[in-house]
């Protein structure tokens with residue numbers, strides 16, 4: 001069999017095989033690059049309960065994914081406003097995949113029994129998911145801006161409050177979608193927006209990219225609703241009708257939140273088609 005160009009070159013000058021890719025710099029190790037010493041030192045259970053490590057780990061994993069989602073959703077917003085619809089759609093595929101993971105991962109925490117949760121639940125109060133700054137940032141960026149939540153963040157520091165205020169002030173995904181519509185000559189005033197959305201839906205030949213982008217927004221909205229429903233099911237399974245450590249009514253409050261829509265007009269559009 002004929003030698004490959006690579007084999008020929010090696011036998012010709014008898015030089016040692018090249019070092020494997022990445023060895024040239026030889027500065028970073030796996031643990032250094034990923035800051036594993038710091039990362040793996042961040043789980044500090046407050047009780048002796050065996051399942052508290054699971055509880056902390058799952059929340060930290062959520063927060064890491066929230067961080068990535070904020071990064072990608074910002075890029076999506078900016079791509080939409082900048083007319084780069086293909087790029088927004090590319091990033092939406094990633095966002096949807098992560099969001100499906102967020103929903104699926106609820107089942108990991110559901111392996112905990114309510115009895116085992118009660119072993120450490122009392123040490124958690126008054127902490128609760130209410131205080132997740134990144135979760136609220138995701139809602140604000142998606143269009144559900146509700147300033148009232150700022151007052152529920154008991155222990156938020158100045159930097160966190162500033163981040164939320166910035167999210168309240170900056171354009172949402174919906175604002176960016178409207179910019180994309182107007183760049184294509186479509187009217188976006190309150191009175192005209194439904195007609196524009198209908199025009200996009202009815203003329204896929206001219207507006208397919210805008211239609212698909214609206215579908216991506218809707219999938220983001222739908223998957224967020226799936227998470228809220230999975231979360232409240234998990235809550236009912238764990239604490240039933242008890243009120244929450246964060247001071248809400250618990251499951252009834254969370255059931256109310258499942259009706260929230262980021263993009264109500266995209267849902268309403270269906271009725272007019």
Ligand code: HEM
Nearest residue numbers: 062128129130132135235238239244245246247248250257
């Ligand atoms: C044993 C599991 C869990 C229980 C029993 C539980 C319970 C609750 C309750 C009762 C609330 C309402 C606020 C309160 O009064 O405390 C809440 C809110 C919240 N929880 Fe959980 N939770 C659990 C797991 C999780 C996980 C894994 C996450 C992931 C980050 C999470 C994120 C949130 C968020 C973001 C809120 C605020 C929701 C909103 O205001 O719409 N929770 N949770």
Ligand SMILES: N[C@@H](CC(=O)c1ccccc1NC=O)C(=O)O
Nearest residue numbers: 124127128129130243244245246
């Ligand atoms: N709110 C929950 C406690 C809880 O799940 C929690 C506590 C501290 C930090 C994050 C939490 N997760 C979601 O609310 C409860 O009432 O049992």
